[in-house]
Amino acid sequence: MICWGWQCGGDGFSSALVAQIDELASFSDSPAPSVTRVLYSDRDVQARRYIKGIMKQLGLSVREDAVGNIFGRWVGSEAELGAVATGSHVDAIPFSGKYDGVVGVLGALEAISVLQRSGFQPKRSLEVIMFTSEEPTRFGISCLGSRLMAGSKELVQSLKRTVDNHNVSFVDAADSAGYKIHPDDLHNVFLNQDAYFAFIELHIEQGPILEKEGIPIGIVTAIAAPASIKVEFEGNGGHAGAVLMPARNDVGLAAAELALAVEKHVLESGSIDTVGTVGILQLHPGAINSIPSKSHLEIDVRDVDEKRRNDVIEKVHKSAIDISKIRGVELSEFKIINQDPPALSDKSVINAMEFAAKQLSLEYKLMISRAYHDSLFMARISPMGMIFIPCYKGYSHKPEEYASPEDMANGVQMLALTMAKLSLE
Amino acid sequence: MICWGWQCGGDGFSSALVAQIDELASFSDSPAPSVTRVLYSDRDVQARRYIKGIMKQLGLSVREDAVGNIFGRWVGSEAELGAVATGSHVDAIPFSGKYDGVVGVLGALEAISVLQRSGFQPKRSLEVIMFTSEEPTRFGISCLGSRLMAGSKELVQSLKRTVDNHNVSFVDAADSAGYKIHPDDLHNVFLNQDAYFAFIELHIEQGPILEKEGIPIGIVTAIAAPASIKVEFEGNGGHAGAVLMPARNDVGLAAAELALAVEKHVLESGSIDTVGTVGILQLHPGAINSIPSKSHLEIDVRDVDEKRRNDVIEKVHKSAIDISKIRGVELSEFKIINQDPPALSDKSVINAMEFAAKQLSLEYKLMISRAYHDSLFMARISPMGMIFIPCYKGYSHKPEEYASPEDMANGVQMLALTMAKLSLE
Structure with missing residues (x-):
């Protein structure tokens, strides 16, 4: 020795x-x-x-x-x-x-x-x-x-x-x-x-x-194995007082739903090793009296199992599409920034x-x-x-x-x- | 004339x-x-x-x-x-x-x-x-x-x-x-x-x-009659990869839930004249690989009927308290900034x-x-x-x-x- x-x-x-x-x-x-x-x-x-x-x-x-x-x-x-x-x-x-x-x-x-x-x-x-x-x-x-x-x-x-x-x-x-x-x-x-x-x-x-x-x-x-995703929704925005609820397509609420969907799909994986996080959520124009017209999320999904992680990403993508249809907003970006093995x-x-x-x-x-x-x-x-x-x-x-x-x-x-x-x- | x-x-x-x-x-x-x-x-x-x-x-x-x-x-x-x-x-x-x-x-x-x-x-x-x-x-x-x-x-x-x-x-x-x-x-x-x-x-x-x-x-x-409210949640934050889902108290998700609760309570009022908006939603520290440790919302609620508007605000407050309990985060602020007649x-x-x-x-x-x-x-x-x-x-x-x-x-x-x-x- x-x-x-x-x-x-x-x-x-x-x-x-x-x-x-x-x-x-x-x-x-x-x-x-x-x-x-x-x-x-x-x-x-x-x-x-x-x-x-x-x-x-x-x-x-x-x-x-x-x-x-x-x-x-x-x-x-x-x-x-x-x-x-x-x-x-x-x-x-x-x-x-x-x-x-x-x-x-x-x-x-x-x-x-x-x-x-x-x-x-x-x-x-x-x-x-x-x-x-x-x-x-x-x-x-x-x-x-x-x-x-x-x-x-x-x-x-x-x-x-x-x-x-x-x-x-x-x-x-x-x-x-x-x-x-x-x-x-x-x-x-x-x-x-x-x-x-x-x-x-x-x-x-x-x-x-x-x-x-x-x-x-x-x-x-x-x-x-980490992956990160950028998402953007776009809608009409408008004045928080004047646009009545049925006339809205609020991309802030679309972003809120997607953030909760990320959590849901991660928990559905059934493994303790799957984690997902929305660390960035930004609203534009970002004024109290303005309905958001753009929202931006950055999502981080990780797992020790690459396939299980990629399944979560697919589900999140499907949710983003569904939310955009239901809320009448545009899913203007869903970009996988990196998806490393x-x-x-x-x-x-x-x-x-x-x-x-x-x-x-x-x-x-x-x-x-x-x-x-x-x-x-x-x-x-x-x-x-x-x-x-x-x-x-x-x-x-x-x-x-x-x-x-x-x-x-x-x-x-x-x-x-x-x-x-x-x-x- | x-x-x-x-x-x-x-x-x-x-x-x-x-x-x-x-x-x-x-x-x-x-x-x-x-x-x-x-x-x-x-x-x-x-x-x-x-x-x-x-x-x-x-x-x-x-x-x-x-x-x-x-x-x-x-x-x-x-x-x-x-x-x-x-x-x-x-x-x-x-x-x-x-x-x-x-x-x-x-x-x-x-x-x-x-x-x-x-x-x-x-x-x-x-x-x-x-x-x-x-x-x-x-x-x-x-x-x-x-x-x-x-x-x-x-x-x-x-x-x-x-x-x-x-x-x-x-x-x-x-x-x-x-x-x-x-x-x-x-x-x-x-x-x-x-x-x-x-x-x-x-x-x-x-x-x-x-x-x-x-x-x-x-x-x-x-x-x-307009009213505006500031809300802050605080939690432990942490690393997006390392903190497993059951150990999290994610204030970004608490904010997402509250934003959706505002919409729900406004729609429950049953009147077309009730509107509510989350125009500001900010996450801290705001990094893709960080679980949010602070979230900040600003909420605008309006109605031509003051009582009906104030009922919505009370329900939003109750939701904020419930969400903070369920998610184990602190509701560190719920402040009505103005509530004009x-x-x-x-x-x-x-x-x-x-x-x-x-x-x-x-x-x-x-x-x-x-x-x-x-x-x-x-x-x-x-x-x-x-x-x-x-x-x-x-x-x-x-x-x-x-x-x-x-x-x-x-x-x-x-x-x-x-x-x-x-x-x-």
Whole structure:
């Protein structure tokens, strides 16, 4: 058995990590304790500078690609071999928390630091990646950076036309953050299939299971299959006082019915693993004395079973058509934005994670990730695995999100040991 | 019978009025043909300057009160008598049209011009009023200017604390438009009960009846009683992938259910005159992968029968409580913002309007206003009446809103003659 000297080195690193997490959380467009850090905003640029600063302190060789995926590499003794990579994201949806993604970036850098302090010498290079825009906030596209790295040609096409809610194009937004993109640069973001020997992501669970069961580590065996849908209804609108009820075709009520239909169809699936959410519902013109003339919904449906998830989507589509007929409104858009297949963790990475947990005497649970992550796309170009740590009540995407220093320390040690083991293979 | 010389003067004035309406519509924060002109915005300030400019061209004596109600007076030969006033508003809700309110301001100024050109000499002074913020867009308070003029002490109190959605206070917003308000100035906006001998408002119908029946003039006998309500639900929110369905308390779905309950309770009233609308429904944080943790609705309920309307509000309240219990969310606000009684037109003003219609050989219909107007509040301090003209398909509060030059010309002539008649009484 290999002796990992740094294992006996105390846990001073957890307080350094906590301080970094708090510092990063201060780059926010909403007041603490909430965090809002949207792609290519000034705060996002600040966070990028901060991450690159730590990478440089650690002596990593730093590279950025055309869309701002950031890579910090510790070159191994056999630099020509595929590297062992880890990483996550630091963008944050409006009014969310400070751990989602961040633990997988700052924690990964802490894992590198721990290995360096222990005197470890990697054979395969080790690399920390900060992915651009895991969250879909600005352009409606989740995992933008990793999706591109995995070679999504459709995304390259659509990014040329993509605009945000203020009609700012993707290219102009990137430019404002200092990334001068020519449309053909986007292909250069694609990575080779043999770029990485393994990819591991450390993340808070974003669910309540580990905390409830008192287990410090989750080893992810599969990531649930997500899909997202945009829907728009259009109607005549009109004055809230003057248009009598029989003359109305109220698209706000059509949207309300569809939101409830999503819940109904999800529950009909009969499986606890099926979830569906209407996180965005907007009415136009949005005045108290005006009947809505346009409504816009964005729907998220997920399942570990792809077919069951797609059945729900079909039912939601049928409901949208039925509602539009009954209410006399137009279903002007029903667009499936993405409908990704699920991903399985690779046996080689699971083995390394189980080895690490046993070495560290940490109890672990093999589990499914119901949230999706950059790992879903990294799995297309590399053997993939994920390490989960518990979070308070399973809360995520809100200010109450919390992971304890102890749980983060366990996650960092798990990640360090897993990477070290894979580096020597 | 009085001979109204100007009646024979052709209708050149309608094209001048159309040109002014188009010019005013260009002061908009949304692209044509829509109009967006929100209280104290730069566009609102431009519009105010434009209206005062026309008043000065007509030789009217111009006065502004503390909140920006604008008065243009043609002083009569017996200036000590109560004046005959008319007017409406020029603020426009987001993405609305160019006739709502505007016809009653620019049309009133055209009526003054017509009377001046005809050589008419008023005995009682004639006055055109441009009311501040008939629309509730910015501060959630409808008919802000006329409500204050009518002496609303509650409004004076609440305005000291009122902020808009960007947390800008009413006082600061007014300041940015050039109105330096000290909280005690607001009382100075109150008018005496005998300030006006009569008030008449010219307005598009905002409903389909006149157009459908081919009748050019509506004489309003009563204004329906409006009420508006703000509702907020709060729940735990969370990640759209990770929180399983049984663990959710989704306030977006609570809001959807309440919106549909409003429709249900309105239809249960059994009267065609009961209407209810959810024009605003907002979800927080508003991200596709986040379960809503706060939802906000604004509900508008109206009826010509005050008790029947209030019964609907009670049922909506009960539904909100039931929904919050069933879904395990908190009903953190259920606030009735206003619950105004209906207003009746005064017999003296109706008589003058009927006289004018007969003089002009215009067919007219006695009707109810289902939309409410500044007249609702002017009725508290003055005998009140309203003149309606047809509008295309009854459309209002959207870009397709339209009134024909002929219908506007009829309205202007009706208003001019009604004011002239009352001025001599």
